[in-house]
Amino acid sequence: MEHSVSGRSPHESRPFSPPQEHSIKVLELISTIWDTELHIAGLRLLNNLPLPDYVHPQLRRVMPALMEIMQSDYILSQIQAAHLLSYLAQKNDLLYDILNCQVHPNFLNLFQSSEPGSLLFEVLVFAERLSEGRNATHYRAVKWHYNEQSLHEALFGDESRLADRLLSLVIHPEEEVQIQACKVIVSLQCPQDLGSRPSACRSTHSYFKSGK
Structure with a gap:
C-alpha cells in the first residue's frame, strides 16, 4: 500500500517529476545497493528513459558500478548493464x-x-x-x-x-x-585515414589478415 509522508492522500495529484529526475535517483540506487532484482529493474528502466547531457556527471560517478554489474554472475542484470553501456559509449564526453x-x-x-x-x-x-x-x-x-x-x-x-x-x-x-x-x-x-601511421594498428590488422 502506498503511504504519504506528508499526510496527503496517495490519490491526490502530485507535482510532475521529469524522467531525468527519476534516472538520477535510479542511478543512485543501483550504485549504492547491491541487489540483483533492483539492478535488473533499475537498468531496464534506465534503458527506456531519456538521459540528457546534464545527467552525464552522475553517470560518470556510477560508471564503476555499472562495470561491476556487467561483470557479475547474474545474466539478466549483465545484459541490461551492457546495453546501457553500449548506449553511453556513443557519448563523446x-x-x-x-x-x-x-x-x-x-x-x-x-x-x-x-x-x-x-x-x-x-x-x-x-x-x-x-x-x-x-x-x-x-x-x-x-x-x-x-x-x-x-x-x-x-x-x-x-x-x-x-x-x-x-x-x-x-x-x-x-x-x-x-x-x-x-x-x-x-x-x-585500421581506419583509412591512419595511412601515415601504420604502426598504430599494425598488430591487430596483421593478426586478422594472417588468419592466426
Missing part, C-alpha cells in the same frame, strides 16, 4: 570514462562461447561501439592515458587476447553472435 574503468583480470571471459548468446550479443555490441569510438578522429586527436587494469587495456591493449575470443565466436552456433563478432573484427581494422 563519456567514452574515456568508460574505457578507463577498472575491470577484473578475467574480463574477457565475457566473450567465451559458453556464455548465453543474448549476453554475448550485447557484450559484442558494446565492444564494437567502443572500438568505433576510439577510432574516431576527434578521439584519436587526444593522447589518452589508461590505467593498467582498464577496460581499454583488457580489450585493446598490447596484451589483450580479444582477437582469440572474437575468432572463436565467428563459428558460434547463434547467427546474431557470429555476425556481431565479425562486426567487431571489422571495427578493429
Whole structure:
C-alpha cells in the first residue's frame, strides 16, 4: 500500500517529476545497493528513459558500478548493464570514462562461447561501439592515458587476447553472435585515414589478415 509522508492522500495529484529526475535517483540506487532484482529493474528502466547531457556527471560517478554489474554472475542484470553501456559509449564526453574503468583480470571471459548468446550479443555490441569510438578522429586527436587494469587495456591493449575470443565466436552456433563478432573484427581494422601511421594498428590488422 502506498503511504504519504506528508499526510496527503496517495490519490491526490502530485507535482510532475521529469524522467531525468527519476534516472538520477535510479542511478543512485543501483550504485549504492547491491541487489540483483533492483539492478535488473533499475537498468531496464534506465534503458527506456531519456538521459540528457546534464545527467552525464552522475553517470560518470556510477560508471564503476555499472562495470561491476556487467561483470557479475547474474545474466539478466549483465545484459541490461551492457546495453546501457553500449548506449553511453556513443557519448563523446563519456567514452574515456568508460574505457578507463577498472575491470577484473578475467574480463574477457565475457566473450567465451559458453556464455548465453543474448549476453554475448550485447557484450559484442558494446565492444564494437567502443572500438568505433576510439577510432574516431576527434578521439584519436587526444593522447589518452589508461590505467593498467582498464577496460581499454583488457580489450585493446598490447596484451589483450580479444582477437582469440572474437575468432572463436565467428563459428558460434547463434547467427546474431557470429555476425556481431565479425562486426567487431571489422571495427578493429585500421581506419583509412591512419595511412601515415601504420604502426598504430599494425598488430591487430596483421593478426586478422594472417588468419592466426
